[in-house]
Amino acid sequence: xxxxxxxxxxxxxxxxxxxxxxxxxxxxxxxxxxxxxxxxxxxxxxxxxxxxxxxxxxxxxxxxxxxxxxxxxxxxxxxxxxxxxxxxxxxxxxxxxxxxxxxxxxxxxxxxxxxxxxxxxxxxxxxxxxxxxxxxxxxxxxxxxxxxxxxxxxxxxxxxxxxxxxxxxxxxxxxxxxxxxxxxxxxxxxxxxxxxxxxxxxxxxxxxxxxxxx
Amino acid sequence: xxxxxxxxxxxxxxxxxxxxxxxxxxxxxxxxxxxxxxxxxx
Numbered sequence: 001x002x003x004x005x006x007x008x009x010x011x012x013x014x015x016x017x018x019x020x021x022x023x024x025x026x027x028x029x030x031x032x033x034x035x036x037x038x039x040x041x042x043x044x045x046x047x048x049x050x051x052x053x054x055x056x057x058x059x060x061x062x063x064x065x066x067x068x069x070x071x072x073x074x075x076x077x078x079x080x081x082x083x084x085x086x087x088x089x090x091x092x093x094x095x096x097x098x099x100x101x102x103x104x105x106x107x108x109x110x111x112x113x114x115x116x117x118x119x120x121x122x123x124x125x126x127x128x129x130x131x132x133x134x135x136x137x138x139x140x141x142x143x144x145x146x147x148x149x150x151x152x153x154x155x156x157x158x159x160x161x162x163x164x165x166x167x168x169x170x171x172x173x174x175x176x177x178x179x180x181x182x183x184x185x186x187x188x189x190x191x192x193x194x195x196x197x198x199x200x201x202x203x204x205x206x207x208x209x210x211x212x213x214x
Numbered sequence: 215x216x217x218x219x220x221x222x223x224x225x226x227x228x229x230x231x232x233x234x235x236x237x238x239x240x241x242x243x244x245x246x247x248x249x250x251x252x253x254x255x256x
Binding site: 053081194199201 | 217218219220221222224225226229231233234235236238239241242243244245246247248249255
């Protein structure tokens, strides 16, 4: 983040909550995000700005508080916005609007279940794999290079699904012409009281050595 | 770019619907697209 005429590392800490009303397309969401200046000693002090955002199923309400004078410029300390529908992609919340839930269970804007069934890339079962003692099934979707477009690239989306952990996608690797451009790993898997599994840590890159350590 | 999410708490407690309807503190300048007006809360 550009602060005081220089590029300064920042750290985000957030509270995230969601609640389904009917299904995954009908979701209420809440974000409380604080951006701190990251100090050289590893601590984080001085809130730069904060965003409190809530979508109640109909309206998005956003409260922006900018504490850093240079970032605030001529604006007021606190500004509020009320907007129709869910306002996407403006919350300084790095992984997108569904927070960690989306990180785990989505591919872009689609749920994994939908992406596997109806995405542009047909998915197929590649085979079993064992990762850090966990049995997984590798599924892969691919979009071939187009013969009529010399600039097109072959794209592959590969997921390691873990049946014994609620089919969590404990690793995903996306490649273009064999070059990895995105990867993610789920770690410290925990079974919740409702029987569902969820990671306590989500990392990119995937950091294989930590997968499965509950 | 390396990115790590550390999830410190996972709650299954029912969250009241009112949780998703924040109120603006006094003195907040608000633009309301629904009403098409600007106002300051008090």
